[in-house]
Amino acid sequence: MSELLLRIVTPDRTIMDRMVSSVSFVGTDGRYGVLPHHAPLMTGIAQSGTAMITEIDGKQNEMFVTDGFAQVQHNTLTLVCEAGEFADEIDLERVKAAEVRAREQLAGLDKLSEDFLMAEGALRRALAREMIARRSGTGSMR
Amino acid sequence: MANLKELRGRIKSVSSIAQITGAMEMVASMKLRKVQAKAQNFSPYTAEIRHMIQRIATKVAGEEDVPLFTQREVKTVGFFLISSDRGLCGSYNSNLLQTLKRKVDELKAGGKQAKFWVYGRKGYTWLIRRGFEVERFFVEPALDKADFKSAKLVGEALVEAFTSGVCDELRLFSTRFLSMAKFVPTEQLFLPIRTIAVGDGAEQDNYALDFLIEPDASTVFNALMPRYLETVIFDAMLQSLTSEHASRRMAMKGATDAAGRMTKDLKKIYNRARQESITKELLDIIGGASAVS
Numbered sequence: 001m002s003e004l005l006l007r008i009v010t011p012d013r014t015i016m017d018r019m020v021s022s023v024s025f026v027g028t029d030g031r032y033g034v035l036p037h038h039a040p041l042m043t044g045i046a047q048s049g050t051a052m053i054t055e056i057d058g059k060q061n062e063m064f065v066t067d068g069f070a071q072v073q074h075n076t077l078t079l080v081c082e083a084g085e086f087a088d089e090i091d092l093e094r095v096k097a098a099e100v101r102a103r104e105q106l107a108g109l110d111k112l113s114e115d116f117l118m119a120e121g122a123l124r125r126a127l128a129r130e131m132i133a134r135r136s137g138t139g140s141m142r
Numbered sequence: 143m144a145n146l147k148e149l150r151g152r153i154k155s156v157s158s159i160a161q162i163t164g165a166m167e168m169v170a171s172m173k174l175r176k177v178q179a180k181a182q183n184f185s186p187y188t189a190e191i192r193h194m195i196q197r198i199a200t201k202v203a204g205e206e207d208v209p210l211f212t213q214r215e216v217k218t219v220g221f222f223l224i225s226s227d228r229g230l231c232g233s234y235n236s237n238l239l240q241t242l243k244r245k246v247d248e249l250k251a252g253g254k255q256a257k258f259w260v261y262g263r264k265g266y267t268w269l270i271r272r273g274f275e276v277e278r279f280f281v282e283p284a285l286d287k288a289d290f291k292s293a294k295l296v297g298e299a300l301v302e303a304f305t306s307g308v309c310d311e312l313r314l315f316s317t318r319f320l321s322m323a324k325f326v327p328t329e330q331l332f333l334p335i336r337t338i339a340v341g342d343g344a345e346q347d348n349y350a351l352d353f354l355i356e357p358d359a360s361t362v363f364n365a366l367m368p369r370y371l372e373t374v375i376f377d378a379m380l381q382s383l384t385s386e387h388a389s390r391r392m393a394m395k396g397a398t399d400a401a402g403r404m405t406k407d408l409k410k411i412y413n414r415a416r417q418e419s420i421t422k423e424l425l426d427i428i429g430g431a432s433a434v435s
Binding site for chain 1: 180183184186187190191194197198290352353354355356357361362365366369373376
């Protein structure tokens, strides 16, 4: 069975560097599915995206990746992003708190200000994290 | 007798200095370990970002006018200096500042101006004392606690300075950590971006140069550019911080060792003096006793 090398690199750590069978992630302009021997590619990763990793044994793992870039070459997909977490690494309580905070901020801000965009981004990230954590928590896969 | 007392005092003070420097050495090596791990974890990220920008620069170069690529006639050179906040770290700061001074003198001789952006109090006071003007002194957050966000802050300030024409060139002055015992002050051209122009090595590194870019080259490039600059700055910060701790550890180890040797020597002198006084006293007693009998 063919496989590809997936590397996920963040400023804090290298999260993954191993062979998988396919990956799908959210780019700046839509969802990408990367199978082994994908054509060379470079794109941005959405501000609050998710990546679905299909392991070699067919298991699926979902993770949160945010704000970065992806490139494919030589059968290697590299996701270079600000942060990335597996579902079981997400602290749901913290995410909840972040969501509440972001909502409060959003309510009091001018819709055209830069702060609004920042708060909106924070809210999106919180929601994406929450989604992933919940989905894996119930054990149901899409 | 006064001599003996004096010696005792000195032995005591030297050994308490050894205690302090020993503690500082331990603290420094602990911090060093932490920072080094951080730097190590960060380096793959730096490598990837660098790699990407090199790849994409081949696509963008010549296609359009990117302000950060523009080379102007250099009249004012900006320096971003990363020094330490605290002293007692051996020749860490002075090495860096000597290198800087040579560079600045050279520029001055060529009729150019220099402006400074500084991280670290030592570098700041050094510049001020020599009458240089510091454009901006970054204090918050302290370098120890600096994270990616502070690199962003610095990056924005520097890009702003460059694009608004405050300076025509920006150089990074920091210390590169080569090994536990080797740190080299380095100068790095920051803006305009020249180093990432497609090297001849590009093909040999077997980058796949023919690749798809979504949505298009300039969009990705414009998103990647600020990230790249921050990464370069953060990398320099981490390297400097690692060097600082390593340098402090070495200096403190030297001090502790020297203090240990000194205590040993002083003890020898002290014992000799004590023996001498005992002998003298004994002679006195014997002399006195024989006079009585």
